[in-house]
Amino acid sequence: MENANIDAANQALNAVSEVGFTVSNIWILIATAMVFVMHLGFASLEAGFVRQKNVVNILFKNIMIVAIGLLSYYIIGFNLMYPGGEPGGFFGFAGFGLSMPDGAAGLIDYAGGAYGYHTDFIFQAMFAATCCTIVSGAVAERIKLMPFLIFCLLFVTLSYPITGMWKWGQGWLDQLGFYDLAGSTLVHSVGGWGALAGIILLGPRSGKYTDKGIKPIPGHSMPLATIGVLLLWFGWFGFNAGSVLSADPGAVSLVFMTTAMAAAAGALGAFVTSTLMFRNYDLSMALNGILGGLVGITASADGVTGTEAILIGLICGVLIPLAVTFFDRLKLDDPVGATSVHLVCGIWGTIAVALFGNYGDGVGTMQAQLIGIAAIGAFTFTFAFAVFGLLKLLMGIRVSREEEFSGLDIHEHHVKAYS
Amino acid sequence: MENANIDAANQALNAVSEVGFTVSNIWILIATAMVFVMHLGFASLEAGFVRQKNVVNILFKNIMIVAIGLLSYYIIGFNLMYPGGEPGGFFGFAGFGLSMPDGAAGLIDYAGGAYGYHTDFIFQAMFAATCCTIVSGAVAERIKLMPFLIFCLLFVTLSYPITGMWKWGQGWLDQLGFYDLAGSTLVHSVGGWGALAGIILLGPRSGKYTDKGIKPIPGHSMPLATIGVLLLWFGWFGFNAGSVLSADPGAVSLVFMTTAMAAAAGALGAFVTSTLMFRNYDLSMALNGILGGLVGITASADGVTGTEAILIGLICGVLIPLAVTFFDRLKLDDPVGATSVHLVCGIWGTIAVALFGNYGDGVGTMQAQLIGIAAIGAFTFTFAFAVFGLLKLLMGIRVSREEEFSGLDIHEHHVKAYS
Amino acid sequence: MENANIDAANQALNAVSEVGFTVSNIWILIATAMVFVMHLGFASLEAGFVRQKNVVNILFKNIMIVAIGLLSYYIIGFNLMYPGGEPGGFFGFAGFGLSMPDGAAGLIDYAGGAYGYHTDFIFQAMFAATCCTIVSGAVAERIKLMPFLIFCLLFVTLSYPITGMWKWGQGWLDQLGFYDLAGSTLVHSVGGWGALAGIILLGPRSGKYTDKGIKPIPGHSMPLATIGVLLLWFGWFGFNAGSVLSADPGAVSLVFMTTAMAAAAGALGAFVTSTLMFRNYDLSMALNGILGGLVGITASADGVTGTEAILIGLICGVLIPLAVTFFDRLKLDDPVGATSVHLVCGIWGTIAVALFGNYGDGVGTMQAQLIGIAAIGAFTFTFAFAVFGLLKLLMGIRVSREEEFSGLDIHEHHVKAYS
Amino acid sequence: MKKIEAIIRASRFDEVKAALESQDIHFFTFYEVKGYGHQKSANIQYRGAIYDQGYIARVKLEIIVSEGFVEKACGAILDAAHTGEKGDGILSVCELNMLTNIRTGLTGSDAINS
Amino acid sequence: MKKIEAIIRASRFDEVKAALESQDIHFFTFYEVKGYGHQKSANIQYRGAIYDQGYIARVKLEIIVSEGFVEKACGAILDAAHTGEKGDGILSVCELNMLTNIRTGLTGSDAINS
Amino acid sequence: MKKIEAIIRASRFDEVKAALESQDIHFFTFYEVKGYGHQKSANIQYRGAIYDQGYIARVKLEIIVSEGFVEKACGAILDAAHTGEKGDGILSVCELNMLTNIRTGLTGSDAINS
Numbered sequence A, B, C: 001m002e003n004a005n006i007d008a009a010n011q012a013l014n015a016v017s018e019v020g021f022t023v024s025n026i027w028i029l030i031a032t033a034m035v036f037v038m039h040l041g042f043a044s045l046e047a048g049f050v051r052q053k054n055v056v057n058i059l060f061k062n063i064m065i066v067a068i069g070l071l072s073y074y075i076i077g078f079n080l081m082y083p084g085g086e087p088g089g090f091f092g093f094a095g096f097g098l099s100m101p102d103g104a105a106g107l108i109d110y111a112g113g114a115y116g117y118h119t120d121f122i123f124q125a126m127f128a129a130t131c132c133t134i135v136s137g138a139v140a141e142r143i144k145l146m147p148f149l150i151f152c153l154l155f156v157t158l159s160y161p162i163t164g165m166w167k168w169g170q171g172w173l174d175q176l177g178f179y180d181l182a183g184s185t186l187v188h189s190v191g192g193w194g195a196l197a198g199i200i201l202l203g204p205r206s207g208k209y210t211d212k213g214i215k216p217i218p219g220h221s222m223p224l225a226t227i228g229v230l231l232l233w234f235g236w237f238g239f240n241a242g243s244v245l246s247a248d249p250g251a252v253s254l255v256f257m258t259t260a261m262a263a264a265a266g267a268l269g270a271f272v273t274s275t276l277m278f279r280n281y282d283l284s285m286a287l288n289g290i291l292g293g294l295v296g297i298t299a300s301a302d303g304v305t306g307t308e309a310i311l312i313g314l315i316c317g318v319l320i321p322l323a324v325t326f327f328d329r330l331k332l333d334d335p336v337g338a339t340s341v342h343l344v345c346g347i348w349g350t351i352a353v354a355l356f357g358n359y360g361d362g363v364g365t366m367q368a369q370l371i372g373i374a375a376i377g378a379f380t381f382t383f384a385f386a387v388f389g390l391l392k393l394l395m396g397i398r399v400s401r402e403e404e405f406s407g408l409d410i411h412e413h414h415v416k417a418y419s
Numbered sequence D, E, F: 001m002k003k004i005e006a007i008i009r010a011s012r013f014d015e016v017k018a019a020l021e022s023q024d025i026h027f028f029t030f031y032e033v034k035g036y037g038h039q040k041s042a043n044i045q046y047r048g049a050i051y052d053q054g055y056i057a058r059v060k061l062e063i064i065v066s067e068g069f070v071e072k073a074c075g076a077i078l079d080a081a082h083t084g085e086k087g088d089g090i091l092s093v094c095e096l097n098m099l100t101n102i103r104t105g106l107t108g109s110d111a112i113n114s
């Protein structure tokens, strides 16, 4: 009888864990769908920021990136990033394809009742393709399609999972105390470094930097760009709050709040700064400001207060017009501002972890953060530079002048975006 | 032993409450993200309904409204609207910024296990900016940027939270028995009254009302407007069903159903009415009909049957073309139909609470509803009129004729929406 | 005392079931909102794939389909599809309108604790309209508005629920062992058969098939089409994973994964095949490939491995350019490729159930699947052909040549999509 | 050299092009213009207000020919653009003082036979 | 027959049209063109870089009239298009060798009085 | 007064503009046109079907100059628009009967020197 009572109570407790698991798991799946929307956001934003004659090309690339990203992460990437074995390591590979443990081991026991194996995979897979999408915007309007897709395949299959493993796969950076909630460095800076390597090797779009100064090449559709940014903001709620990796009410709601505040502050910061700098209300800067704020808060969204989030975002917003102008001065032509948004704000956001919130002690954390930024930056930039460089040698990465003038759409796809 | 059993059972019960809290909380956060999408919806809709030459301007305004709305609600608005103290009051202020109670008090105990403090804030903050977005559409294509942003700052920081507090902050209207689930009056009419004040003081776009009659000024992109309306519909599921303020299965699923039925009926009502009135299948009317239906059901979505929801929505749909024609006859120029959708249908939806469903007794409820509509209308209109009036005196609110002709984009932003 | 213990434990167990119910129910409502987004996806995709002069028309149709679909499903459809009585039957009708059982019977007891009555209705109602949206794309640019809306009303009120009942209403196909998780056949092929009947009776757009060969009529906006497809993909997560009809962690996360993998593989398959066939990187094919993959996995998303999902999707992708070319050779003009995507891949996806995964024994299952495909195909095609044929006789279904040349927007709606 | 200018219905463009080709005239320039004439435009109706959009979208052709081709070209256009309904458009011819082919530098009728 | 061509400010189009109508000139063709002249365009500013878009969007009118109408038409345009500010545009007249109405086949001044 | 009309490659517009400016010709009008000529257009390919889009997008310039400037203007254009590849375009000159500046009312060559 006594035992029966205990059994009933235990049964209830088990049932509770199961329901708790169900909640967390479904939340991470919903977050996955929201992260998926970021691909749509990037596609819209980048399409809006290029000229009409290159719109089909950028859409095609972004579509294929998602497909290639998901497939290659399924076959190789996931097992390169979360190899299971040896914490603190530099590299590991758990074999090709998925191998879900049977029974509870693949479900409620997989991550301590927070999410199952398939959930883990699909959430991480959605993230993976993001780093290529970031590159695609920066190299737009002049890169050849095929070499770009090959670059993406290698970047998302090898480079991203390896550096990702260093932190999220319990690798050496994790051991060191490096912190990056959802990927200010692991995703955004990684994309930014790839973008930087690309635009250095490609050179600017012809006509951008003239003797008489910088000729702006306005994007062909501001509504498309705006839709893209707001969709990215929406998706980012899933990106950051899904990275809590459970439905823990305190953490998830904090992340929602800090994410929103940083984005808003980013818009404000970029608005004020660009208005002062250029004496003009520049929509593209405000849009980049939002994205900057989002990138900046990505590392620390679960550990700062609202006011700190506003500060982090505000600084991102201020950085955006400065960075855009800076890269332009170096004649590094980036049609969508990907390096300013993802690289600069990604680095700042990673540093911010050590300045705000309550992540370990100040100095130790700062050291870990700087090492992380440097190590991942060095690896990624070298990888991307080597791959782009090799492709340049082997098959060329830039379209001909004539193709550039008449547009990649008509040359590579034989259609026009609008008719 | 006995005690051990009781402990186990109690432990289980506690665990259940916590999971229940987790579910409710995550639902309201997801609803928050959906409400966020409404900002994208408004931006698209309004951009679609204005002329090409003013598209960047309207996008810029809508972006900045979200940023300003979130930030000012963080600093002041939230504590003005949910001051905690003295139920039945007219005004209260709980200090600047957020102040989350420690431990369970800010989480599971904050709202009886339905959502935590940060969730409460961010959900309400997403709502707040909406009222300004409504104004932005109505005053589009002729208002100066800076005075408009100042108006928004004051409207969302002071006016919206004060009247909001009357009901949702347990103020005097709540005490009176006034009912408004998600804000037919508190959000939509409030926006509508602000819009009305604005268009009265601004005057119509030049060329709209001529000696020869009304010259329609078609919106520049019907796809953009349609995308906007459907995104609004999507977001409205979060707006209304999130306002249940828990994941209560009965209430949330009822709200989903009534919301969808009213929107569908709104489309049908506007379609039939406008086809009869104008002998033309007018897409812009069907779109406004959907929005009208959504605004109309917002007050009562949790207490009416599907058939009642259809009736409420149908009447909204019928009202739309009548209201649009009515405002045009008064030469009140509203490019996106915001007053017809948000003010007229908002009032009707608030009245419908007393006619349908099971909210208290008929007469008493009707009285409360009418008092609520009148009081909030009077306060908001006066506030908005005063602010716009003052701004008109101090800095002017309308662009010059020449700017209007060549478009706000080139004059205020020095770019074109499309190139 | 003993009893008190048991009571406490039981109380805990009851509370757990209730929370479990809350989770499942809220998930299916969120899935409903995601399925709603598919209507926006279809509207964007179809608008993008038609010419500028017919954009308002296609948007108007898609808006009205949602409205008509929801309303008619409320009044008749739902009770035709889920009549409650006699499993194994062919037809049943449970009376007009909704009739939610009181108390727990309409909530936690309604579907074994997975979802309540209203949730059931609204989730199914969102599905219903989809089948008409599929038709609308295929018959675009030449069908008259009124007959089309009448067709939709009949199709969604009668044809879709009747065949739907055969499987999902526990009708004779269900008894037979026919399997179709979320509607490769029940939704997509049904839409595809309707589309086929329509385009046969309508004839091609004038100028499409000339003596000199097929003249392509490019869609007017590739960004719009791309946005549409990615929104559809997003919505499909809700469509497939919501069809699990609970938040069961294992099933839902499997479905998320297989859905994503099939879509990615569909893009890849169509990309490679169309590049080989046409020596051109055709964006419209890659987009159709994604949709094809999604349609293909819809029947079996809860029972195949990731690798099988990739295979299913890949074959869909390969089928797309072949099917498009095939229908073009038959001079069946389908501006958006609806028949290729929804009919061809829908049939393939339904067959795939018998080839992959673990649904019953091979031969028996294959028989059931083929019978299902044939029976539903025969019924639907006959129904659609009869209705379109009758409408053709009674009122004509095709616009005049002149209207076709100057566009349906100016003739039926008196506006232009862009100005 | 003469310059022929024709303002035609957008819906007759394909026919006119074919007619010109059948007369061995393969070179010409065209662009979209808007015209007021006998034919009135369809009304635009938006949010309950009706208005006369006024103009009709048309295509304008410009063809430079040597004297010998003027008649053939004009005949082809007059024929192919004709429907008999209001709105068929007009055809004019004017004199050019000079014509040069930019690629070859040849002038006069050589400029277009090269 | 004469062809009048006027390049005017887009913002004066409605006035010019009304002035022509008041002179009983209801038929004409127009299209959007871009011009360089005294009036300089507003600068475009994007992502911190400023540039002179260069051209100004203008409307070009083409009106074919018989000799008797030239003065009336030109007078109406000169009047209605005038603002006195830089950028008012120019008006030119040239001779046509031939004019035919495509619908009626009538030529010369009959072509536009039909 | 003469009107120079040139149909050039869109890709040579910047060069032609610079060449005109170097000849002190700062005023002109241009617009986008479509042309059929020796140069054939890229094919459009969509959903498996290929088709010849036919025309090529070009820019048309109109420059009104007094006699003295005709040669300089034509020379500048011929030079700057030349690539030697098929598709360079053509240049024509015709006589104007009258030219008036709308702002100043001045006529003839004064109309463009004011």
Ligand SMILES: Nc1ncnc2c1ncn2[C@@H]1O[C@H](COP(=O)(O)OP(=O)(O)O)[C@@H](O)[C@H]1O
Pocket: D007, D034, D035, D036, D037, D038, D039, D056, D058, D085, D086, D087, D088, D089, D090, E027, E028, E029, E030, E062, E063, E064, E065, E101, E102, E103, E104, E112
């Ligand atoms: N006098 C004119 N000057 C310039 N364009 C003209 C003139 N008359 C007609 N057009 C052009 O020709 C088009 C067709 O003219 P319309 O009078 O409608 O045809 P029809 O002469 O066959 O009745 C007009 O829309 C306008 O573009």
Ligand SMILES: Nc1ncnc2c1ncn2[C@@H]1O[C@H](COP(=O)(O)OP(=O)(O)O)[C@@H](O)[C@H]1O
Pocket: E007, E034, E035, E036, E037, E038, E039, E056, E058, E085, E086, E087, E088, E089, E090, F027, F028, F029, F030, F062, F063, F064, F065, F101, F102, F103, F104, F112
């Ligand atoms: N010589 C010319 N040749 C061709 N177009 C001209 C010429 N002069 C002026 N235009 C056109 O007229 C427009 C107005 O000229 P502008 O010099 O700005 O006006 P204004 O003469 O009143 O100062 C120019 O933008 C251009 O399109």
Ligand SMILES: Nc1ncnc2c1ncn2[C@@H]1O[C@H](COP(=O)(O)OP(=O)(O)O)[C@@H](O)[C@H]1O
Pocket: D027, D028, D029, D030, D062, D063, D064, D065, D101, D102, D103, D104, D112, F007, F034, F035, F036, F037, F038, F039, F040, F056, F058, F085, F086, F087, F088, F089, F090
């Ligand atoms: N006879 C003509 N009449 C009108 N436009 C012409 C004529 N010949 C050429 N053009 C225009 O010039 C453009 C270039 O002509 P094309 O024959 O391709 O160049 P090229 O003479 O250098 O080979 C054509 O696309 C067309 O717009």
